[in-house]
Amino acid sequence: MSMLHTVNKSPFNNDALSKCLQCAQPGSSILFIEDGVYASREGTTFTDSVKEALKDKQVYVLQPDLDARGMNSSLIDGIKTVDYSGFVDLTTEHDSVQSWL
Amino acid sequence: MSDAEQITKKFMYINRKAPYGTIYAWESLEVVLIAAAFDQDISLAFIDDGVYQLTKGQKTEAIGLKNFSATYRALGDYDIQKIYVEKESLETRGLTLDDLQHLVYEDEDDDYAEKDSIKLVSADELGKIMEEQNVVLSF
């Protein structure tokens, strides 16, 4: 069983990302959407923990939300971008989805 | 409905929000009460500020909102037996299990012995339990 976790909160404002990173199991995937995309950038206080997650999990970010926020540069190496179609594919490729609301 | 009843799935209801400040906690509980009638395998998880939903001693008269804290004690009667509280969320809030209501259910496989519904779990343990679920609902 593998799970897709979505995070839609800025990590600076909410513990959703931190708790998600503690709960997510090796082999699972994390997708940043909406304000969650701010966690995908190099040089933040959360960069190290995202890089740690990348060692045994896939991390994705929703490109349209990155674009909307002008956050298209300095993506952490190893994070993959997806569009809405890719988001749908991620939900089908995993057994279940947990939205960190 | 008859089709639905033949399928049993593992449902987890995840609560990460404190009560009263917003309506999520109460409306989430309303879903759980309805869901109990569907004969599915239900568990609840309380994480981050969600642990505040379970505290003892809530008194809401002066704010004029309905006090729904007693409803959590009724969950056992709805045959909801698995209530996971994430350990670190409690600890970082200066709380222990003693600060939470004592939630129990009657175990029909054990001569209706009264058992604790709340299980204290680490984030990693909770993550493993989450992965076993078919449907995860968060509010």
Place this chain on the structure above:
Amino acid sequence: MKFGILVNEGPYQHQASDTAYNFVKSALEKGHEIYRVFFYHDGVNNGTRLTSPPQDDRNVVDRWSALAKENDLDMVICVAAAQRRGIVDQGEMERNGKDASNIAEGFRISGLGQLVEAGIQSDRLVVFGD
């Protein structure tokens, strides 16, 4: 694959309804089935036909209605959440003695059991909220 969708936030205040819409639209384009879209919490506000956003903005409500019409979507508004927030169809108007109804085309009001049933019947349930 069969999807159930839960939308927990209203239009405009939060991006959740937009993200859910884009997800559903994409899933349909890819040939997936949407078993049901369930609107809960302030999400019920996605179903009032009385919104009139500025001309240069998207119309979140009309967009859902149009998508439902094109794809025969089942869009359900939770009755308990709707009653609290004043989202009313003809039946609710009569039952509760209100002087108007405001439900938008393509939405229907029903109970929370419809959400649980969507969880049981769908291959994936995806939640959009705050």
